[in-house]
Amino acid sequence: MEQALTVHRLHFAFTVTFHYIFPQLTMGLALLIVYLKTKFLRTGDEHFNRSAKFWARIFGINFAVGVVTGIPMEFQFGTNWAAFSKAAGGVIGQTLAMEGVFSFFLESSFLGLFLFGEKKLGRIGHWLSAFLVWLGSWLSGYFITATNAWMQYPTGYSLGAHGEIQLASFWSLVINKWCFWQYAHTMTGAVQTGCFVMSAVGAFYLLTHRHQDYGRVFVKGGILVGAIASLLQLFPTGDMQGKLISEHQPITLAAMEGLFQSQGGAPLAILGQPDVEKRKLDNPLEVPNMLSFLTYRQWSANIRGLDAFPEDQWPDMIPLLYYSYHVMVGLGTIFIAVMCLSVLLLWRGKLFDSPWMLWVIMLCVPLPFIANTAGWMTAELGRQPWLIYGLMRTVHGVSPRVGAGNAWFTLIGFTGLYAVLAILWLFLFYREIELGPDPDDTRTAAKIVAIAAD
C-alpha cells in the first residue's frame, strides 16, 4: 500500500500542478480583459477594444486547456482518494458541487457569448459578458480555495457514528477564516501571472518594433495592475497567511523555515540546505531575529522549532517544502522590485525608452507560474502528513482497491497526453502573438464562425 500511496500522491500532484498553469492565467487575464473593456467603454479608443479581443483569443486557447485538464481533478477525488471522499464528501462535496453549479455554468455560458457575440450584444452587453466570465472564473477559484482551506483548517463539521465527517455548519465551511486570506493570496498570485504575461507580450512587441501602440497598452496595463497585485501578495495577504500557519500549523511553519531548534530571537533563513538527518541547516545565510519579528512582531519572541513536536507529526518532505516556500518568497520579492521599478520609470516617462527594463519584463514571464506553483506546493506539502489537518492522515485517504500498477498506468497516460497539450498550447499561444492584435493583418487561416440570426 505504501508504494501505491506514493503513486497516488504523484498522480494528483502532477495533474494538479499541470492544471493550475492554466487557471491562474485565466483568472488573471479575465480581470485584465475587463480592465481593457472598461477602458474602451470610457475612452472609446478602439485600441483598447482590439487589445481586449486579442487577449480574448489567447484566453480562449488557455481556457480550453484549463477546462479539459480540470475535469480530471474532480474525478480523482473519487478514483484515487476514495477513502477520503467517503469520509469527507458530505463536507467538501458541497463546495465542489457549488463550483459546478454557480461558476462553471456562468463561465461557460458567457464565454461563448463573449467570444462570438460582440456584434449582437452591443458595447454594454459585451462588457457585461466579459464581466460575467471574470465573475465565474473568480467564483470558481473561491470554491476550490474554500475546499482546500477546509482541508487545511477544518471547521463546521461533526463526526458521525462510523467516523464519517458530517457538515454541521454550512457558513463555517463557506466563510472559513483560513479561506479568506488563502483566497486573497491565491488571486493576487493569479493576477500577477496575467500581468506578467500581458506586459511581457507588450515588451516583446516594443523590443521587436511591431504593434507598438498595442505594446504600450499591454506593458502599461500589465505593470500598473501588477504592481498593486505584487504588493498585496506580500501584505496583507501573505503576512496573514503566515500568521494563520504560525497559529494553527506551527510544525509546518518550522519546516518551511528550516528551523530545527526552538529558540528566542529566531533568525530568518534566506538561503541554506536543510539536513533533516543532522537536524540543521547547512550553509545558512540568515537575518538574525527576523523570523521572531515577522511572526510575533517582537525581536526576541520564542519560536518553536521542529524539535518541539513529535517526529510523526512532521511534514514528510521537509526539504521540498522548505525550497517551495523559499522559491515562492524569493520570486515574490523579485516581482515587487520589477513591477515597482517599471511603474517608477513609467511615471518618469522613461519606461518605453529603457530597453533593458523591457528585456527584464519580457524575460520574467515564466517566473509567476513558478511562484504560484511553489506557493501551492508549500500549502500542500506543509499540510502533510495530514490530508485533512489533524483529522485524517494522507495514508488513510487513498483508494483501497486501486493498486500501484493501475495508478502508474494512468499517471503515464496523463504525462504523455499533457506533454502534447503543453506543446500545442505554447504553439498556438505563440502563433496568436505572431498574428498580433491588428485586424488589418492578413489572417488567411482564420475564419469566423458567425451565427446567422433567426
Place this chain on the structure above:
Amino acid sequence: MGTIWFCLVALMITAYVLLDGFDLGAGAIHLLVAKTDDERRQVLASVGPVWDGNEVWLLASGGTLYFAFPALYASGFSGFYLPLMIVLWLLILRGTSIEFRNHLHSAVWEPVWDFLFCASSLLLAVFFGAALANVVRGVPLDSTGYFFEPLWTNFAVGEEPGILDWYTIMVGILALLALIMHGALWVQLKTSGPVSQRSAGLARRIWWAVAAVTAIVTAVTFKIQPQIKANLTSWPWGVIFPLLAVAGLAGVQFEILKRDEHKAFLASSAYLAGMLTSVVFGLYPNVLPARNPVYSLTVTTAKAADYGLKIGLIWWLFGITLAIGYFVFVYRNFAGKVSVDKDAHTHG
C-alpha cells in the same frame, strides 16, 4: 432526503445526456456527413459555442453526486478507475479537437482534429453506455463497500465481471446508435445544404437500428436486473417512463417523415430521457446494485448526513435556476442555422 437527491442527480445526468449527447453524436457522424472543409466547419459550428456548457452538466452532476452520496462516489469512482480515466482522456481529446481545429489551415492540421473529434466522440458514447450498463448489471461490491473492475475478464455476466462483457458492450452500442440519431437530428436542425440532408438521411436509416437494439436490450435487461420488474409491479405508474421512450422513438420517425426538424430533435430527447428515467426508476432504491444484492449501495446507506442535504437543496435550487436561465439565454442567442463566414477575421 436521499430519495429527493436521487431524483435530482438523475435529472442532472439526464440533462447531461440530452445536451452533451448531441455534441457526441455530432462528433461521431462528423466524418460521415461532412466531406469538405466548409462542411466540417458547419458541424463544428453547430456544437462549438455550447459543448463546454453542456459538459458542465457532467461536472455538476459529479459534484452533486459527491456531496449527496459520498459513499457511492468513493466506491463507484474507484471501482470504475480505468474506464473513468479513459473517459477523461477522451473528453480531453474531444474538447481540444473542437477548440484547436480552426486555429490553423493546413493539410496536416485539420484532418488530425477531425479524426480525433470523431473517434473520441464515438468511443465516449460507447463508454458511457457501457458504464450505465455496469450499474444496471451490478458490480462486485463486497462487505467493505468497495470493488475494483478490470476492463474485461471473460466477457461473461458472472460473479467477477469486467467493465466490458457482452451485455455492457451491447448497451454501449445502443448508446452509440441512439446518440448518433440524436446528434444527426441536431446537425440537421443547425445546418443547411448537403450536411443537413446527409444527417437527415442518416437519422432516418439509423432509427431502425436504434429501435431493434432498444427492443433487444430491454428484454435482456429485465432478465439481468430483476429489481426493474419488481419496481414496476409495486408502482405501476412507473410505466410512464418506458412509455415516454417508446413515444419519443415513434415520434422521431413520424417527425422525420413530416420534415419537422425541431420536433424530431425533441422526440429524440424524449426517447433518451425516457430510457434513462426508466433505468433510474428500475434501480431505486439502489444507487449502485451489487452482484450479491446484500452489498448493494442504496439511497439510505450511501447518502450524506441530512443537514448537508437540506442546506444543499436551498443553494442547489437557486443555482440550477440561474443555470437554466443562462442556458435559455445562450441557446436563444444561438438559435437558427449556423453559417460559416470566410471573411471575418477571428475565431477564439
